[in-house]
């Protein structure tokens with residue numbers, strides 16, 4: 001039902017109508033299959049800082065209506081910090097860069113009825129004219145296609161525990177190895193294998209930097225025990241990566257603000273229980289993360305959701321600042 005109204009707003013621009021231009025290298029490709037909102041299109045043209053935002057976090061990462069509120073608030077925070085927000089999703093089979101409030105609401109209400117769309121799913125969702133909520137990998141891919149070098153999210157996927165046997169390794173990691181976008185996140189959850197994830201990122205040639213710490217954060221908590229992460233000036237690092245024309249991305253890990261990390265150990269024990277339940281219910285593959293997020297939220301009486309929202313907002317303000325100073329460096 002919602003689909004039709006989204007389709008009306010989401011027209012494919014005619015070829016030649018969109019001129020790409022931004023952060024790195026050569027732009028000006030004509031992508032007739034993608035819809036860029038007028039505001040983002042203008043920003044690309046003028047080199048105005050832009051922050052890409054993903055949509056799986058809206059549909060699968062949080063319940064309605066907090067997901068809708070958070071999606072809107074993230075855009076406000078990006079604007080307050082001087083950048084233009086570009087939430088990315090696929091509506092009626094059309095990849096959209098920059099959504100209207102109505103489109104954000106459609107995704108928020110669809111929840112897990114929207115298809116969780118990783119890079120490998122983009123073509124399928126387009127072919128089926130489906131609504132797709134893009135994960136980190138798909139959002140990076142689409143952001144890079146139109147020339148947006150900075151992207152803010154909450155947590156990325158990683159190597160799952162026992163991934164050395166199951167081979168469940170998120171395509172977020174291989175996309176980071178192949179797509180020159182800086183991803184600002186709060187690290188990865190301890191439901192994943194953090195040391196193996198960092199090893200895998202190294203193999204994929206991904207630059208890993210942290211914000212004001214030398215330790216990789218673990219999403220709900222500031223620490224993971226994994227040290228020796230670089231923390232040089234982040235805008236200079238992103239700028240250098242672009243000048244080098246590296247094909248790989250940068251993972252920027254921002255620890256959750258201290259005042260929201262207090263419930264970390266409570267959340268940690270809920271995670272252990274949820275993991276156990278997932279094993280008993282044989283929930284695997286791309287259904288695992290959404291199940292765990294929802295279950296942990298139930299078990300913690302909403303504390304994990306509150307922390308999740310707080311850390312994504314914090315990432316949005318830091319990501320927007322990085323985008324602003326990067327745009328200045330590139331003038």
Ligand code: PSU
Nearest residue numbers: 056057061135136155156157170171286
């Ligand atoms: N981690 C979170 N919240 C999320 C996700 C991960 O804390 O919403 C989502 C992101 O969209 C991420 C995706 O890209 O899950 C990874 O899924 P998978 O492990 O199936 O690759």
Ligand code: MN
Nearest residue numbers: 168170285286
């Ligand atoms: Mn997986």
